Each structure stands twice: as C-alpha cells, then as structure tokens.
Amino acid sequence: MFSVELLDSALFASVFRALIPILLAAIGGLICERAGVFNIGLEGLMLSGAFAAVAGSYFSGSAYAGVLSGVVAGVAVSSVLAYGAVTRKGDPIVLAVALNLFAVGITAFLLVAVWDVRGVFQDPRIVGLKTMPIPALSQLPWLGSVLFNLTLVGYVALLVVPVVQLVLFRTAVGLRLRGVGERPLAASSLGVQPGRYQYGAILASGALCGLAGAQLSLGNVVQFAENMTSGRGWIAVVAVMLARAHPVGVLGAALLFGFAEAIGFRLQGNGLPSQLTDAAPYVVTLVALVVARRQFARASTSVAT
Template sequence: MNILEPAFVAAVLTAAAPVILAALGGLLCSVSGVFNMALEGQLLWGAFTAVVLSHLTGSAWWGVAGAVTATALYAAVLSVPAVTFRADPVVVAVGANLLALGLTAFLMREILGVGGTYTSPGLDGLPTLAEAGLGGVPVIGPVLGPQSPLVLVTPVLVAAAAWWLRHTRSGLRLRGIGEHPEAAGSLGLRVGPYRHGAVLAAGALCGLAGAQLALGNVTLFSEGMSAGRGWVAVVAVMLGGTRPYRVAAACLLFGAAEAFGFRLQGAGLPQQAADAAPYVITLLALVAAGAASRRRHAARPRLEAP
C-alpha cells in the first residue's frame, strides 16, 4: 500500500477531520482546567442535529449552523454542574454521553420516524470541493476534491487555536487559569466565565465535527454513529497535551489507521477486525506515550534530602 497515494491521503483527511475538531474542543477545556470526557456525546448530538435540520430545511449549511448552536447549548450539561457547582467533571461527562445516546435514539423516532439509520435521497449533504472546481487541480485535486469545505476549515481552526493560545491576552489568561486558578483569581480574573466559555466553545467545535461526520463523510444518521470517535479525541488530547498541532497529529494517526482498516477490509479481512484497527492503534499509541512519560520521569535527577 502506497501511503502517498491520493485516494489513501484523501481517506485519511476524511476520517481525521471530525476527530480533530472534537479534540480541539477537548484541548480548550483541558487548557482551562476542565477535563472534558463528554466529547463522544457532544459529537453524536452534533451529528444528529445536523441531519435533523438539514432534513427540515433542505439545506446542509443550515444543518451545520444548527449543529454548532445546538451542541454549544448541549455543552451546558457539562459546564453548569462542573464549573458552577464544582461537580466531578468525569461523572457529569459520563452522564452527558449516556444522555446523548438515549436522547438521539428517542428523538430519531419522534422526528424522523425511523430507528437505526436514517437516510433519504432528499437529505442535503455538504458539497465537495470538486464541485467548486478544485477536483481538476493537479496533485491536490484528487486529495482535496472529495472533501467538504469543513475539512479545509479544520487546519485553519487548529492554526488559529495555536496562535490564540500563545499570542493573545485572552488565550494567555485561559492558560493561566488552567495552570493556577487560585493565582489567576487573586489577580482579578473571573475563572468561572473563562471555563464556561471554553466548555461551550468545545461544544460548538463538536457540533461542527458532528456535522462533518453526518453530512460530509456520509449523508445519513445512525444510532451511535460517533462510534468512539469522541473517546479517540479524548485520547488525542491526552497524547498532545495543550499543543494543538500535536493533538491534530495524534488525530491524523487515527485517520490513517481507519483508512488502513478500510483497505484491509477491501482485501478480505473481516469487517470486525478492520473496524477495530483504528482503536487498537490509538490504544497502542497511548500505552507508548505513557511508557515514554514514565521513562522521562525516571530520568529526571532527584534531589536527595540532606
């Protein structure tokens, strides 16, 4: 398999884009001092609202706008208990994930009238860049032509987040709040509003990720279609820390594994084994990162007591 083959690179970008967007939201929360494990449920909610609004309005772009707005509001399920009432964010996040799973399955039957999977010839999906004339461009055309515009937006958002966190007053304040909330509060910074803003922004990014997954990667909604991508995004944040480019690189590893799994499935490997490939590689990457961290910790010089 040639990893530089345009079709393979295009598949990697398609698979990685929703995960990168969700992980970018998780990174903002991590920088603010809130560990967001609700990315899975928020991504699923974004995918559902994108399809519902595209179905109701006949416009994929209204679906995208609705997904961003609705998922930002849904993020308040985590923000209010964890930030305002200082509840354990892990416990709240697990509840938010379960709520999204059950609520989307229930509303799917109530609004769309079906269970399991909803698809329709009239459901408007996101346009591809090939439709905008990019498909005929040499070299990059075969790679970017099959993508939706949101795939191009994704690296722009990663670069913007990296710049904002390092070069703006509000970004530096958010980092300070995450590292030393008591010291930031003593300097007059309002820790709560910053953290609320980070969690709601993460919800908006997860809504964008869900819209890309449901209207860009495919044009349908199925129960539980996030399929662990939100958890992979959590792992990417754990691997990349608070550096957007490292987080994006970890997500690209997942995208490459998923694209490779599809290739293996086409070569005759059982579907279950091919589907498991991305998550196995992600788990191995997490184990390797943990081992490297332990080695670095062991190599540090220790101060001995006098």
C-alpha cells in the same frame, strides 16, 4: 506490489475524511484541557451535533442550516456540562459520562419520535455538504485532490489548528486561559475570573464538536445512524492526552487515528474480516497510549534524577 496499491490518493482522501471529525472534537477537548476542565463528553457532543445537523438539513433543505443546527446542539448540550461543572462545582468526569449516555438515548428516541425509524435514517431530502475544490491547487498530484477538495467544515478544521495555536500562545486571552488551567488561584488574584474562561472553553468545545458531528453526518455520509460516532469522541480525548493539549500535536495524533481508520476500511475491501479492520483505530489508540505513558514516565524519571 500490495503496499503500492494500498497507498494511493484515494486512501489519503479517506484519511482526511476520517481526520476532520476527530480533529475538530480534539481541538475542543484541548481548549477545555487548557482551561482546567478534562472534558470526556466529546462523544456525546459529537453525536448530538450529528443528529441535529441531519434534522436541520432535512427540514430546511440546506446543508449549512444543518451545520448551524449541529453547532447549536453542541453548544446547548455542552452548556449543561458547563453549568454542572463550573457553577455547581460538580465532577466533570461524572457529568460528561452522563451526557454521553444521554446523547445515545435521546438521539435514538428522537429518531423514532420524529421519523418513526430505528437504526439508520436516510432520506433524499437530507442535503449533504459538497466539496469545494480550490482551482489550480486541487489539480496538484497526490495531495492536491486531498487538501484542496474538502467541504467547508473540512477547511475550517484545518484552519482551527493554527488559529488556536496563535490564540493560546500569542494573545493575552490565551495566556489567561492557560493560567486558569494551571494556577486558578493565582489567576483569580490577578483579577481573572476562572469561571468565565472555563464556561467559554466548554461552550467552544461544544461548538467544535457540533461541527464534527455535522461533518460526520452530512459530509462523510448523508444520513444519521444510532451511535454513529462509534467511539470517535473517545479517540479525540486520547488525541488530546497524547499531544498534551498542544494544537500541532493534536493534529498529528488525529492524522494517526485517521490513517488507522482509512487503512482499516481499505484492508476490509481487500478481504480481511470486518471485525479486525474495525478494531484498527482502537488498537492504534491503545498502542499510542502505552508508548506515550512510557515516554512520560522516562521523562519524569530523568527530571527527578
């Protein structure tokens, strides 16, 4: 009886709300991984996009201006990583950690500097993203109200997966991008400039993370809170690792983590302590990493023998 009450259409709607930011950020990390840049700065890029989206919506009175602001902020912050890692040949891990810390500090500072608020900024002038139900399809039982009643950013997130799949494995640009990530010297010998592709990959990840942040602050909620990404960027990094940078696998991993987060919220509503339910996505992340590592080790052993 409990399981029947637990699994309903409202739960699946919560899963997709949790899924969309993680999926967008993970696709951005996937593109960087394919270009040979391990980007762990997704958390900071998402947080920057979330703050800029709220600021853009607040000052313009338009949710879509807020989304555009989030994308611009994500690209601007990711350009710092691109310059340091590609042009200056710095360590992308160190640079990304620094960007994550910078994003936490600068958004908290600007929250006070712009609105004289600490913690959470919520105002009626912030215009949130509205859902856009698709006629007829949104009336289908169970998944109709989930898959066909999303925000514009939500539809973009689902469309990005097949688009990236097509570009990576069916176009010359995707072939060159993968070549840059796997054999940069060989790609250079064929006239491909690895730096350009790596720049493009990092900036694309910034744009996608900006969209993720905008969905989080204008779609899932209509507010900005300090460090509101709460580790979702790190979960997106794990999704890329679990899926071995494959778009369909990333979608599956993001679904897993979104389901864990939604179940955590539902169990909290049923009386479980918030300390336990808040930890659900991270526990699932650790378990998935352990399982994936064992499977990879077994595969490597079988190949070696």
